[in-house]
Amino acid sequence: MSERIETAAVLGAGLMGTGIAAHLAGAGIRTHLLDMVPKDAGPSPKDRNRLPTEALRRALKSKPATFYDPTAAELVVPGNFEDHLDRLSECDIVIEAVVENVDIKRSLFAKVEKVLPAHAVLASNTSGLKIADMTRDLSPELRSRFLVLHFFNPVRYMRLLEIIPGPDTDSNVVARCARFGEFLGKGVVFGKDTVNFIANRIGIYAMMKAVHSMDEFELSIEEVDKIAGAPMGRPKSAAFGTADLVGLDTFLHVADNCFRNLPDDEERAVFEPPAWVKKLVDDGALGRKAGRGFFKKDGKDILVYEPSTGEYREQKKVRFDSIGAARNIEEPGARIAKMLEGDDKAAGFAWHTLAHTLVYAARRLGEISDDIVQIDRAMRWGFNWDLGPFETWDAIGVHQSVERMKAEGFEVPPAVTDMLASGRSSFYAGPLSEQTFFDIRTNKPAPVPVDPKHIRLSAVKENESRVVRSNLGASLVDLGDGALCLEVHTKMNTIDDDVIEMMGAAVEEAERNFEALVIGNDGAHFGAGANLMLVFMGAQQGDWTSIDKAIRGLQDALQGLRYAKIPVVAAPFQYTFGGCAEIAMAADACEAHAETYIGLVEVGAGLVPAGGGCLRMVERWTRPLEGVDEVDRLPFIGKASLQIATAQVATGAEEGQRYRYLRATDGISLNRDHLLYHAKERALGMARAGYRPPRPRKIAAAGIDAAQTIAIRVWGMMEGGFATEHDGKIARKVAHILCGGDVLPGTEVTEQHVLDLEREAFLSLCGEEKTQARIQSLLMTNKPLRN
Numbered sequence: 001m002s003e004r005i006e007t008a009a010v011l012g013a014g015l016m017g018t019g020i021a022a023h024l025a026g027a028g029i030r031t032h033l034l035d036m037v038p039k040d041a042g043p044s045p046k047d048r049n050r051l052p053t054e055a056l057r058r059a060l061k062s063k064p065a066t067f068y069d070p071t072a073a074e075l076v077v078p079g080n081f082e083d084h085l086d087r088l089s090e091c092d093i094v095i096e097a098v099v100e101n102v103d104i105k106r107s108l109f110a111k112v113e114k115v116l117p118a119h120a121v122l123a124s125n126t127s128g129l130k131i132a133d134m135t136r137d138l139s140p141e142l143r144s145r146f147l148v149l150h151f152f153n154p155v156r157y158m159r160l161l162e163i164i165p166g167p168d169t170d171s172n173v174v175a176r177c178a179r180f181g182e183f184l185g186k187g188v189v190f191g192k193d194t195v196n197f198i199a200n201r202i203g204i205y206a207m208m209k210a211v212h213s214m215d216e217f218e219l220s221i222e223e224v225d226k227i228a229g230a231p232m233g234r235p236k237s238a239a240f241g242t243a244d245l246v247g248l249d250t251f252l253h254v255a256d257n258c259f260r261n262l263p264d265d266e267e268r269a270v271f272e273p274p275a276w277v278k279k280l281v282d283d284g285a286l287g288r289k290a291g292r293g294f295f296k297k298d299g300k301d302i303l304v305y306e307p308s309t310g311e312y313r314e315q316k317k318v319r320f321d322s323i324g325a326a327r328n329i330e331e332p333g334a335r336i337a338k339m340l341e342g343d344d345k346a347a348g349f350a351w352h353t354l355a356h357t358l359v360y361a362a363r364r365l366g367e368i369s370d371d372i373v374q375i376d377r378a379m380r381w382g383f384n385w386d387l388g389p390f391e392t393w394d395a396i397g398v399h400q401s402v403e404r405m406k407a408e409g410f411e412v413p414p415a416v417t418d419m420l421a422s423g424r425s426s427f428y429a430g431p432l433s434e435q436t437f438f439d440i441r442t443n444k445p446a447p448v449p450v451d452p453k454h455i456r457l458s459a460v461k462e463n464e465s466r467v468v469r470s471n472l473g474a475s476l477v478d479l480g481d482g483a484l485c486l487e488v489h490t491k492m493n494t495i496d497d498d499v500i501e502m503m504g505a506a507v508e509e510a511e512r513n514f515e516a517l518v519i520g521n522d523g524a525h526f527g528a529g530a531n532l533m534l535v536f537m538g539a540q541q542g543d544w545t546s547i548d549k550a551i552r553g554l555q556d557a558l559q560g561l562r563y564a565k566i567p568v569v570a571a572p573f574q575y576t577f578g579g580c581a582e583i584a585m586a587a588d589a590c591e592a593h594a595e596t597y598i599g600l601v602e603v604g605a606g607l608v609p610a611g612g613g614c615l616r617m618v619e620r621w622t623r624p625l626e627g628v629d630e631v632d633r634l635p636f637i638g639k640a641s642l643q644i645a646t647a648q649v650a651t652g653a654e655e656g657q658r659y660r661y662l663r664a665t666d667g668i669s670l671n672r673d674h675l676l677y678h679a680k681e682r683a684l685g686m687a688r689a690g691y692r693p694p695r696p697r698k699i700a701a702a703g704i705d706a707a708q709t710i711a712i713r714v715w716g717m718m719e720g721g722f723a724t725e726h727d728g729k730i731a732r733k734v735a736h737i738l739c740g741g742d743v744l745p746g747t748e749v750t751e752q753h754v755l756d757l758e759r760e761a762f763l764s765l766c767g768e769e770k771t772q773a774r775i776q777s778l779l780m781t782n783k784p785l786r787n
């Protein structure tokens with residue numbers, strides 16, 4: 001069987017089908033998207049393909065974007081079930097995502113069977129139908145190539161992919177799909193063919209338990225969400241907000257599926273929604289998509305539903321001591337434990353709902369999955385919980401909590417009591433690099449499965465000999481095979497003196513003892529830019545010497561990276577702002593995660609990029625023009641200036657390439673876990689292919705006239721109300737730098753000349769009151785100020 005998936009088909013161009021097709025196209029896979037011929041369709045192909053065509057059009061307009069990049073839509077070929085099923089004969093995989101009705105799916109599969117090539121996989125994206133029921137009429141041979149691939153909505157952004165093999169599915173097909181899922185960037189979890197699989201079974205239980213318990217604890221909707229969100233290591237949208245986000249109809253549909261199809265579930269009643277929730281759905285209050293659900297947007301306010309009156313009302317301030325005590329604890333396990341320590345009703349509610357959820361999850365072992373690792377990962381990746389149920393249980397102490405549960409009359413499942421009886425006091429144990437979990441199949445510890453392409457710096461660093469050097473802000477970590485990694489680990493990975501010092505040390509160390517340098521980290525973001533607090537303090541005290549020194553330090557360090565004798569590869573992902581974008585731009589190459597939000601955003605803080613960001617933009621927008629006689633650089637510099645002056649942030653790596661923050665030749669990885677591995681491979685590949693460092697080159701400046709033309713455009717933007725006066729001042733400084741200062745067009749300037757212009761502009765802006773007010777606003781409220 002050929003392994004590579006080059007062509008796919010998705011059947012059903014609804015919410016999920018379109019999302020899956022867009023994701024496959026984003027991964028470079030040609031994808032047929034087929035749907036029904038509308039009943040009123042005329043004979044033209046355009047009309048007969050109307051459903052997928054319109055679905056694609058909507059997807060291209062959606063926010064947040066369904067596609068990584070709109071151009072990927074060219075890889076999606078719309079068609080219909082009546083005229084185009086023969087296209088499946090060229091597919092390596094067919095994923096069905098039509099309406100959740102077993103008869104409809106079955107009759108479609110019968111048609112698919114006639115055209116599906118012998119090597120292709122047939123998958124369903126059903127949320128809860130049984131595989132045996134769906135495949136009853138299929139040949140045993142096709143049943144061996146059939147499985148459920150349960151994607152989550154929105155497909156681009158939700159990490160989880162549940163793979164559910166049927167009784168007859170070939171294990172090679174399962175493995176092939178797991179590799180495919182990982183390539184698509186998904187976190188793959190294996191589940192069993194049970195109602196709603198893993199994540200929805202536990203996640204909807206937890207949400208419904210919160211809904212049912214609010215009366216008992218006399219809590220309002222907004223109070224429940226404040227407790228069940230961050231303090232419990234769950235997303236801010238918590239229970240009711242999450243239901244609004246996914247749609248109350250979908251939420252109740254999944255709950256109802258459990259209620260109807262799990263007659264023996266000991267907690268079945270929890271899946272039955274209270275009458276007031278059903279009424280909301282009957283009234284069309286389906287959540288965000290309907291403009292109202294448990295919450296309702298009213299101008300700038302968000303009102304909340306009051307079940308006792310059936311009306312929406314203003315939200316009340318939620319204040320509980322337990323939440324206050326837990327709020328600022330960063331580590332989620334410690335935060336949850338602190339929340340449960342409280343003695344108010346919020347803490348009581350938190351304990352009550354959590355204890356039930358933990359016991360419910362433990363009781364599902366063997367039923368929905370055989371091991372706790374799958375369940376924990378499913379909840380983190382599918383419901384964005386910080387910790388899965390068993391990880392949470394470890395964090396709050398299994399012994400203590402089981403004692404409390406027993407005292408309160410809970411029946412603690414044998415999976416947990418057996419573990420405690422075996423002398424083991426936590427589900428997970430040992431250092432990250434050798435972590436074990438308690439396996440209920442054997443009642444013994446088993447190694448936690450690790451993905452060999454997932455380089456976890458925290459695990460590598462457990463071996464002290466791999467930490468080459470370290471300070472408070474950054475470390476140098478030996479990745480093996482001749483690759484050194486520069487890891488920034490400040491708060492939000494911002495750049496401070498420690499980080500700058502370590503950049504210099506990284507180059508020195510890598511040149512001396514390694515073949516290549518990689519820049520990346522394990523955190524939530526590549527980095528949010530320079531540490532503004534330091535800039536603010538310097539500016540307030542008028543300590544220009546320190547600021548000047550800091551900028552020179554950053555510029556020198558980044559130029560050091562740029563011209564290092566070994567290849568340097570950065571691995572940006574998520575927030576890659578300001579100075580951190582400049583780090584990525586200084587590297588020889590990037591291996592970026594598809595979800596990289598990169599931009600030179602200094603204008604938001606009333607500043608200009610001064611770590612070589614302007615220099616790199618000039619280089620990237622005008623170097624291709626070299627050798628072209630008399631070419632006008634203005635349009636290119638104008639574009640680059642505007643980008644910086646409006647703090648354009650790319651909404652993904654492909655857009656980042658279009659803005660030239662990333663190069664067209666930079667790599668894009670869909671799988672976040674594989675990013676460092678790919679970066680390392682790329683860096684070592686460059687080293688082994690005979691790396692030749694770049695050499696500094698002069699730049700032909702666009703000159704003073706170009707800067708003046710841009711300044712006139714800026715003036716137009718101010719007149720039109722699109723820019724404030726201070727925006728205008730900064731934009732003119734950006735143009736001045738990018739045009740090479742007060743020089744004639746075509747004058748050859750050095751890189752240091754442009755860097756000096758950056759530094760001058762940065763320093764002069766630091767002295768401006770309005771810039772200081774912008775920085776202060778970002779530091780105090782995290783909100784940009786447009787003054």
Ligand code: NAD
Binds near residue numbers: 098104153
């Ligand atoms: P949807 O209503 O958005 O789309 C359903 C699709 O089925 C449409 O393209 C429609 O044209 C097609 N369809 C309707 N009747 C049909 C028929 N008689 N024959 C053939 N096609 C028909 O639904 P969705 O939310 O995209 O769900 C699709 C599948 O994905 C379902 O099995 C659902 O359980 C599953 N799923 C949904 C979600 C979710 O969050 N919505 C998540 C995971 C899985």
